[in-house]
Amino acid sequence: MSDRPKIEMQGVCKAFGSKKVLDGINLSVPVGSSMVIIGGSGTGKSVMLKCVLGLLTADKGSIKIDGQEMIGAGTREREEMIKKFGMLFQGGALFDSLPIWYNVAFGLIHGKHVNKKDARKTAIEKLEAVGMGEAIADLYPAELSGGMQKRVSLARAIATSPEIIFFDEPTTGLDPIMADVINELIVDCVKDLGATALTITHDMASARKIADHVAMIHQGQIIWTGPIDDLDNSDSPYVDQFIHGRAHGPITDLQSDLLKKSA
Numbered sequence: 001m002s003d004r005p006k007i008e009m010q011g012v013c014k015a016f017g018s019k020k021v022l023d024g025i026n027l028s029v030p031v032g033s034s035m036v037i038i039g040g041s042g043t044g045k046s047v048m049l050k051c052v053l054g055l056l057t058a059d060k061g062s063i064k065i066d067g068q069e070m071i072g073a074g075t076r077e078r079e080e081m082i083k084k085f086g087m088l089f090q091g092g093a094l095f096d097s098l099p100i101w102y103n104v105a106f107g108l109i110h111g112k113h114v115n116k117k118d119a120r121k122t123a124i125e126k127l128e129a130v131g132m133g134e135a136i137a138d139l140y141p142a143e144l145s146g147g148m149q150k151r152v153s154l155a156r157a158i159a160t161s162p163e164i165i166f167f168d169e170p171t172t173g174l175d176p177i178m179a180d181v182i183n184e185l186i187v188d189c190v191k192d193l194g195a196t197a198l199t200i201t202h203d204m205a206s207a208r209k210i211a212d213h214v215a216m217i218h219q220g221q222i223i224w225t226g227p228i229d230d231l232d233n234s235d236s237p238y239v240d241q242f243i244h245g246r247a248h249g250p251i252t253d254l255q256s257d258l259l260k261k262s263a
């Protein structure tokens with residue numbers, strides 16, 4: 001097996017006008033591992049994910065997938081690379097006007113040009129993999145609970161058997177029991193596919209359940225990264241405050257200082 005990372009980011013910067021969001025991101029995600037990115041709101045987690053996906057173009061730096069540079073890549077190269085990705089969006093992002101099976105099969109039909117009969121069969125198999133099945137295939141998203149919609153979104157994310165799966169706040173809006181169900185499904189699905197996973201989350205219970213490695217982003221930089229087993233002994237006061245949800249510490253002290261300066 002190659003030691004080359006599945007995803008590698010070096011010196012990645014992204015600004016919107018005068019506001020720097022990413023300020024030199026360095027991150028390496030090993031092949032077949034589950035990397036979880038933690039950090040407060042507005043620290044750049046989603047922007048980083050969108051840069052890797054190509055939904056946003058980084059201002060400078062390097063983003064490599066399987067050793068191939070994505071920043072500045074041509075349309076055809078990027079389209080081929082996108083086929084390696086699966087995505088579970090924060091709000092589910094299901095198509096309200098399409099039945100469940102078509103939502104799950106969307107990437108197969110429109111990305112891989114699989115005929116609808118075969119795509120429906122695969123969609124039902126993936127629904128069964130997340131604890132559902134044909135009984136809901138012809139329903140519409142509005143007919144399902146939030147937890148069931150999240151399962152459908154996960155089924156869609158794995159439907160094309162992607163090499164890389166991105167999870168954007170996968171447990172947001174779910175009760176603790178359903179959140180744990182989704183976490184277990186994520187672990188099982190990633191393991192079954194042998195996929196590399198990159199997740200952003202505020203939910204530390206989720207992070208501890210699904211992560212092999214954790215990285216914390218703060219002020220647009222990765223300030224700590226390591227195996228999940230080292231998280232509680234990071235020696236970083238920023239990580240310590242965040243993972244324990246403490247009101248007082250360097251993160252909130254800095255925010256208070258910034259507010260005072262802008263007042």
